[in-house]
Amino acid sequence: MDKFEPVKWEDVKKELLQDPEFKKEYDSMELEYSIIAQVIQKRLDKGLTQKELAEKVGTKQSAIARLEGGNSNPSVAFLKKVSEALGSKLQISL
DSSP: OOOOOOOOHHHHHHHHTTSHHHHHHHHHTHHHHHHHHHHHHHHHHTTOOHHHHHHHHTSOHHHHHHHHHTOOOOOHHHHHHHHHHTTOOOOOOO
């Protein structure tokens, strides 16, 4: 049997980013990816499930899943509620 070497995301990402079209799209999504990563990390740091976070926010688990999956375009008001539920402060700058 052949053994497969595990593929590291960073290696795949590095290779994909060499494609100018991919890099352009990836860069355009940087803000969204950053928000998603921060929400997930804060939620995990607090030991909360998506359902528990949703209850704190006053929404459904599916709304948190859409946010974390990048399948929504959340309002600033929603992001503020999420950040407050996570014990954080939403900051936006230009």
